[in-house]
Amino acid sequence: MDAFNTTPSTLPTDRGRTSLRNLPALALDPLACIRAAWRRQGDLFWLDCLLTKVLVVVEPGAADHVLRTNQRNYQRSPLFSRPLRSVTGPTMFNTDGDEWLPRRRTVQPAFSRALVRTLAPKVVAAVDRQLAELPTEVEFESAPAMARMAMAMIGSTMFDAELTDDDLVEAFAHSRAVSERRVNVPVWLPSAVPSPENRRLARTRALIEGRIGAMIDRRAAGQERDDLLDRLMAAKDPETGCPFARATLIAEAALLVNAGHDTTAAALTCALHYIGSEPQWQARLRDEIDRELGGEAPSPEPLARCTLLRQVMRETLRLHPPAWVSVHRQAVADDRILGEHVPAGTTVLVATSLLHRHPRYWDRPNAFDPERFAPEREAERPRGVYFPFGMGRRRCIGEPLAWLELEAAVARVLQRYELEAPRGGLREKAGFTLEPTRAPLTLRPR
Numbered sequence: 001m002d003a004f005n006t007t008p009s010t011l012p013t014d015r016g017r018t019s020l021r022n023l024p025a026l027a028l029d030p031l032a033c034i035r036a037a038w039r040r041q042g043d044l045f046w047l048d049c050l051l052t053k054v055l056v057v058v059e060p061g062a063a064d065h066v067l068r069t070n071q072r073n074y075q076r077s078p079l080f081s082r083p084l085r086s087v088t089g090p091t092m093f094n095t096d097g098d099e100w101l102p103r104r105r106t107v108q109p110a111f112s113r114a115l116v117r118t119l120a121p122k123v124v125a126a127v128d129r130q131l132a133e134l135p136t137e138v139e140f141e142s143a144p145a146m147a148r149m150a151m152a153m154i155g156s157t158m159f160d161a162e163l164t165d166d167d168l169v170e171a172f173a174h175s176r177a178v179s180e181r182r183v184n185v186p187v188w189l190p191s192a193v194p195s196p197e198n199r200r201l202a203r204t205r206a207l208i209e210g211r212i213g214a215m216i217d218r219r220a221a222g223q224e225r226d227d228l229l230d231r232l233m234a235a236k237d238p239e240t241g242c243p244f245a246r247a248t249l250i251a252e253a254a255l256l257v258n259a260g261h262d263t264t265a266a267a268l269t270c271a272l273h274y275i276g277s278e279p280q281w282q283a284r285l286r287d288e289i290d291r292e293l294g295g296e297a298p299s300p301e302p303l304a305r306c307t308l309l310r311q312v313m314r315e316t317l318r319l320h321p322p323a324w325v326s327v328h329r330q331a332v333a334d335d336r337i338l339g340e341h342v343p344a345g346t347t348v349l350v351a352t353s354l355l356h357r358h359p360r361y362w363d364r365p366n367a368f369d370p371e372r373f374a375p376e377r378e379a380e381r382p383r384g385v386y387f388p389f390g391m392g393r394r395r396c397i398g399e400p401l402a403w404l405e406l407e408a409a410v411a412r413v414l415q416r417y418e419l420e421a422p423r424g425g426l427r428e429k430a431g432f433t434l435e436p437t438r439a440p441l442t443l444r445p446r
């Protein structure tokens, strides 16, 4: 008997809702639309989106199955990777199989915890310079400020150059905007067609590639900086011994900037919001940071002892996982998920942000409570309910750097300032990432 019989699905497809009715809601607020469908339908359901049906997974075992235990059967969904590739060319993010593996293998050692630790002074210097620019004693919008801070941190760790006041920042922002547009509305002209969008994109790519190329040339001429770019230039595929070709090196360096700043910026903005609006947590955190760092610049060893800081950051990433659904996959062969037949070619969306607030697994799921990440409570949680950095072999390669940046930046802010933020004042938009759109904050020097 066929293990994957194709009896019609017993799951209703977003009952009574045609794809056309779903579309405006999906375009306007995709997270609210998916959340509403989840409330109507339960932990596994089909969402009808114009030309395709997407299987949405909000069940931990099924999430683990797709992302980890049966990961070989799930590749990046072309609905997502094709538009990205049309903008940046092939990178580790938008490739699969034999095209992906050598890229990942080659970059991976640069993100070992031991090497990332050595980047701490660059991170702290970038944070200090950005903090010096912030207003004090008045309320300001923290989201754009944290976006600049995140860009400065990735710039200084990647290129030993803060990328804040630069046309390169504008070029990265444009390339991201076009990627997002093409993911949402997957219609674009081939790059050979000189449409206004393609012409501007070609200029943007030329600027990014030219700048990174020039940095590579200066390094090759002997200007080493001990940053990530140096490490990528020296990197060799551990299986074949081959270094990156120049074009691949440029594309991967640009990808790391792209993948490594919006996410960090969002997490930082949300963390400062909670710390500013939860005085008791702020006081406990400050005590811990003063005790462990003693006024010294944040560095990996004392940061590792700041368990409360780690709990606060983990709780922030639970409530606001920046990569809220970047975990799209496509089934390679037929499969079965929770008894449901999943034909080859199905797009599967693992809904990180819904699992992170699923009332079956989280007590008071919408409340900010870092105690749930106390070390002794970690074992209570089933695998697949909490994965802000993904799971399996496509798990975030930049996670060690993200932790260093987040913890060093928050510790530095708390060493310098008292924070105040209106409770409930955080607003966000689910686009490419879960992006804060409003996060007022006041800093008062200590």
Ligand code: HEM
Pocket: 092, 093, 094, 104, 154, 255, 256, 257, 259, 260, 261, 263, 264, 267, 321, 322, 323, 326, 327, 328, 387, 388, 389, 390, 391, 393, 394, 395, 396, 397, 398, 399, 401, 402
């Ligand atoms: C709070 C910060 C961050 C969060 C929440 C985050 C989250 C994620 C998630 C969930 C994935 C997996 C997507 C999937 O399974 O399809 C991912 C992949 C990735 N992340 Fe991050 N990320 C963060 C920071 C960074 C940083 C700092 C970098 C690099 C400097 C980075 C580079 C990447 C890359 C290159 C991938 C693709 C890996 C692959 O497909 O093999 N991320 N990230």
